[in-house]
Amino acid sequence: MLAVQLLLNALSLGAAYALVALGFVLVLNATTAVNFAHGESVVAGGFAAVLLATLLPTDIGIPGLILLPGILVITAALGLGIGALAYLPIRNRPPVSVFVTTIAVGMIVANGLNATFGAAPRTAPPLIGVGTIDMIGVSISRQSIAIIVTACVLIGGLAIVLQRTQLGRQFRACAQDPEMARAVGIRLTRITLLSFALGTAFAGAAGLLLAHQFFISPADGAPLILKAYIAVVIGGWGSLRGAAIGAFLIAAFEVGVAAISSQPLAEGLLYGIVLLVLFVRPQGLFGEPQQVRA
Amino acid sequence: MSSLLRRIFAVTASTLVVSAVSAQAEPLRVPVLVPITGFLSLEGTSQKNGAELALVGSDVAFSVADTATSPEIAINAFERAVDAAGVVAVVAPMLGTQMLALLPVANEFGIPLITVSGTAKITELGSANVYRFFPGDAVVKSAQARYAVEERGAKRPAIISQTTAYGQSGRAELERNLITIGAPPVFQEALDISVKDMLPVLLKVQSSGADALLLHLHSGSTALIIRHARALGLDIPIIAGSAMHQPETAALLEPAELNGVCAESGSSPVSEDSEEIRDFVDAYRRSFDREPDAFALGQYDGAKMILAAVAAGAQTPDGIRTHLQTASHKGLAMNYKSDGKGNMAHSAVIICYGTEDRVPQIVKRYENLTGTL
Numbered sequence: 001m002l003a004v005q006l007l008l009n010a011l012s013l014g015a016a017y018a019l020v021a022l023g024f025v026l027v028l029n030a031t032t033a034v035n036f037a038h039g040e041s042v043v044a045g046g047f048a049a050v051l052l053a054t055l056l057p058t059d060i061g062i063p064g065l066i067l068l069p070g071i072l073v074i075t076a077a078l079g080l081g082i083g084a085l086a087y088l089p090i091r092n093r094p095p096v097s098v099f100v101t102t103i104a105v106g107m108i109v110a111n112g113l114n115a116t117f118g119a120a121p122r123t124a125p126p127l128i129g130v131g132t133i134d135m136i137g138v139s140i141s142r143q144s145i146a147i148i149v150t151a152c153v154l155i156g157g158l159a160i161v162l163q164r165t166q167l168g169r170q171f172r173a174c175a176q177d178p179e180m181a182r183a184v185g186i187r188l189t190r191i192t193l194l195s196f197a198l199g200t201a202f203a204g205a206a207g208l209l210l211a212h213q214f215f216i217s218p219a220d221g222a223p224l225i226l227k228a229y230i231a232v233v234i235g236g237w238g239s240l241r242g243a244a245i246g247a248f249l250i251a252a253f254e255v256g257v258a259a260i261s262s263q264p265l266a267e268g269l270l271y272g273i274v275l276l277v278l279f280v281r282p283q284g285l286f287g288e289p290q291q292v293r294a
Numbered sequence: 295m296s297s298l299l300r301r302i303f304a305v306t307a308s309t310l311v312v313s314a315v316s317a318q319a320e321p322l323r324v325p326v327l328v329p330i331t332g333f334l335s336l337e338g339t340s341q342k343n344g345a346e347l348a349l350v351g352s353d354v355a356f357s358v359a360d361t362a363t364s365p366e367i368a369i370n371a372f373e374r375a376v377d378a379a380g381v382v383a384v385v386a387p388m389l390g391t392q393m394l395a396l397l398p399v400a401n402e403f404g405i406p407l408i409t410v411s412g413t414a415k416i417t418e419l420g421s422a423n424v425y426r427f428f429p430g431d432a433v434v435k436s437a438q439a440r441y442a443v444e445e446r447g448a449k450r451p452a453i454i455s456q457t458t459a460y461g462q463s464g465r466a467e468l469e470r471n472l473i474t475i476g477a478p479p480v481f482q483e484a485l486d487i488s489v490k491d492m493l494p495v496l497l498k499v500q501s502s503g504a505d506a507l508l509l510h511l512h513s514g515s516t517a518l519i520i521r522h523a524r525a526l527g528l529d530i531p532i533i534a535g536s537a538m539h540q541p542e543t544a545a546l547l548e549p550a551e552l553n554g555v556c557a558e559s560g561s562s563p564v565s566e567d568s569e570e571i572r573d574f575v576d577a578y579r580r581s582f583d584r585e586p587d588a589f590a591l592g593q594y595d596g597a598k599m600i601l602a603a604v605a606a607g608a609q610t611p612d613g614i615r616t617h618l619q620t621a622s623h624k625g626l627a628m629n630y631k632s633d634g635k636g637n638m639a640h641s642a643v644i645i646c647y648g649t650e651d652r653v654p655q656i657v658k659r660y661e662n663l664t665g666t667l
Contacts, residue, residue, distance in 0.1 A: 121514040
């Protein structure tokens, strides 16, 4: 029974991390540069949930899930802003310039949230309610189930967009060969900005998913970007599937391995695996060898 | 001769007047250097607010600088701050690693630091320039351990701490105190500040057969542990560290989750009945639109002791230091007196939450635990 509970916790945490990592890769593929403001975008999504929740009538128990569309819109707009301010003006400069500008934007977002909401951790409303439901003899948290289902729907939606739509083909074309994509008439700037919007919206959704069960505070961005980065390193630089698997692996270590050893040991083992992947398969589990690691 | 004397008198008098005017133009300064951003920003903001509330309207000028979470930023902020004329003391960050880095620099400049950092080591290095206005780990962890064992009957306690310097300092004191009173911990684990899921560590607490859970964690981690412990149905007393007494921590949890949770603290301003503390709470709410905590009150008392030193004639860092080393101060939270190492606070309280609301009750006071007063 405890094993089922641990598995469920790992899946729900991994699902939220997967959204973070997928958003990170979307921007990475569009720009070949790391968006270090991505962690703060998760935090912004969490605080958007806290803010929007104050507009909900609290007495009739409206679920927090209803906030999701609003959060996607708000954080997509934030992503457009990050792309327009921190990437486009310097896109022809070395990638390190983008590192610095996105770090700066991330700090502005974090400190802006700190100044606006205060430093204290906040909690957002639960997605579909609190408490547990009994299933196959195990008490399962409603929030955990809601996180897994919501993340699956979003990831499934992204997969459909990327695989089945003209826009998705344009995303993939720009990621694989930007110059050729431009040569065949794809508007690279438009796709880049849309990547920032979509990737940041995914981060915002993760913020909503994390903010009830695990709280959210303005300083949470740095650990989250680190997790996304590690997920991408393990899964493969630029690989969406790899990023999702890497995210679930991180959650498995945080929950499963920590349960049978200790949290510091689990973290040490996780970074040991990262080193092993870098030594044995530098392109990551699902990455392509010719990709340049930023 | 009398003409010469008159001229000498006139020159001397005018010099004194100019000096007095200069002294008025250069007020005494107490820079406030605290972590307003980063993982300790909640506690650091309380520290800032407490100092600010004490210093606003006084003759002592102050400015606030953010030290974030790195020692380098703290040192840079300190060096910039003491560059100004008239600095007699500095309100220094509560982050232990920053304090440890600042101490040699403060010794070099000869500037006393007043802080609410709980890290035990800062007052164990023999510096005459550190003064702590929050009970250190040696005091509050003694209260936490004694309450768990003597009042709640714990014989097999478990400890969960943070991997930070703050967490490890408190863990060591907690373990030492538990061993001393005959209830050595049956389980211990330290968690990184970024850990989200507390189920793994709580399952290990459960399987260890622990009969009480003692926490020494930062605010968010404390609330996470309690929420997840309630969800798991872990039915043992939880006695948390000082972070739990902060109203912002309690606000993260539902009253049902808080019910029965206790915590150590230097004080709990929102729980006190005295008129003086109620006035402080009201003024704090008016000024900052939030609830005060023990860090704010401790730093308020510390800054007030600096003002008392100035009022008693101290006009230099040496004068302030002498006052801090030798005088007693009746603060709002408690009476303060240096134990010779700069530990000014020697009392602690235990608070517990009920089902009604998020305002805890003080259930036990541990006065003068070090015997200094």
